[in-house]
Amino acid sequence: MSRTQSIQPLIASRSAAHRAARSRIVSLVLAIACLAALVFSISGGEYSITPAKVVQILFGGGEGLENTIIWQWRMPRAAAALIFGAGLAVSGAVFQSLTRNPLGSPDIIGFSTGAYTGALLALTVAGGGFALTSFGALLGGLLTALLVYLLAWRNGTAGFRLILVGIGVSAALASFNHYLVLRAELDVAMAAAVWGAGSLNGVTWAGVIPVSIVVILALLGVLIGSKSLQMLQMGDDLASALGMRVERAKLVLVVLAVLLIAAVTALAGPIAFVALVSPQLARRLVGSGSLNLIPTALTGAFLLAFGDLLAQRLFAPIQLPVGVVTVCIGGAYLVYLLNRGTQKIRS
């Protein structure tokens, strides 16, 4: 796999202009789809407002109750879905590029598993509320990521070693998580399972604004570093031969990627699969083997926004955790793409 990937950029320059054009068109279509998901997400619910009216209110034409419903109740959740989705997708793209493995995702360094451990401890042992759970998740995730990084360090962090250490630490924590869930009362365990699947139920501006600021800043950071990311994708040796300070660049990118996933997870729980599948989907949509951060971010945003729309409406009034829906639609779409068979599938 790694061999084919390292020569890809050389072959790819053949139709670079064509690819760039296609990438722009795909991005435009995805952006429109994101906005549509936003409008539909805001328009529905117990008090339904027509999409046309929503657009009018969004441009400042609303008053009274409708304004409150849209701006205070529904907008935080809809905006969170878009911004968080983009953050998760880019975080996944960074990890897949650095480990050069299609199964790479922030889970590789155990972040999500560690965050779930922290949240579970907060919920089951400390009997914590929302703030304590968020704090537990953040602490658990960051400590786990740090542990994996330190354990994998040995004159640098070779992708393979990082993967193995990550698997080990995650497996131990995952099984500790199962143990905590098994020991807990059934209703506490189920509440924990909803958190563990990842959910946007009940998010407010107070949570969304600080998290979004962190996510947007980290996204910009990764975009600035995307040249290094493309070089690292060709392999550590080649990148360092091209004059890169490999370990420093890797560290900065990993920190940014962890920041993205940490901010989102603290508020919404470990939303499964968006980080893993978005880079793969974007790659196939654009039809290019190399990294495309903007289509990736937009794919993630759309996936989470659309998933949350379904999570809210599918079994209303029962609200599913959005993570349950994102795995299903992300998985189904991946199956469809695999089956279409017109493009050679690359890792």
Add this chain to the structure above:
Amino acid sequence: MLGLLAVVLALLAVASLAVGSRALSLETIFNALTAPQESVERSLVLSSRLPRSLLAIFAGAGLGVAGLLAQSLTRNPLAEPGILGVNAGASLAIVSAVGFLGVSGFAGYVSFAFLGAVLTAALVYLIGRPRAGSADPVRLVLSGVAIGAIFTGLGTALSLVRPQAFDQLRAWTIGSLQGRDASIILPLAVLTILGIALAAACSRSLDGLALGEDAATALGINIHRTQILVLAAITILAASATAAVGAIGFIGLMAPHAARRLAGAGTGWIMAYTCLLAPMLLLVADVVGRIMLPGELQAGVVCAFIGAPLLIALARGKKAVAL
């Protein structure tokens, strides 16, 4: 080295008969196994401890070899027995059986779990099977990830709607040898031996495949047939072991990495080492779990806590073998 490991495995098996909430001496065990008259010890050894040790040996070997095959076939170190969606399929089947058919207890759902695992693996293969002219396993890996994700999502959603199914699922997921029905041992043993035989028959072809598709073709290996046979072996081994002891996929991930370290190159040798190392890990985990806490700690939990430091130490060692 191989002989030494075999001796260690045998000693561990004996230890697993002796250790527990009621410790038995070697003499008592020997008498219980050979003497015909009924006694408390005899029934304890024969009906409770011996089946459990056999379960650990067969399920451990099955998971280990399935993991090795998955890693060799996909040439991906992250591959584990669950790569074909076996765990997800089994858990979805359990949730459906408990939540909608009113099945209860382990004996009720073990056949559902097996069936769910096999059907899911078949579906994953149908979607991800390599296309003509290419033996690239990435399609298969992604198909397994995709189907696994969908079924996990469905299983979680259903279990959140049906609390009693959630309750059963959380007990199964963790992986344990406790309270299993002795009647599952015979089918498990038959399937495991069948699967390992199939795997052993493919080991030479897998060696060739490790050199790359072109070299393998030049060596006269039928790539397509090898892939199908290996996938069949993974399915048989992983589905039967997972149905029997729960989702302890970590053994299948960890044991082959350790075996590769000990055996060096050669799929056949790595497989032989895996067949010994994986059951050892599961036996130790089960025995430690019996005595560590009052009550019992599930083998799945202990396994991860013993295996993880080992895996990390291996990964940090100079000789960590990439695929």
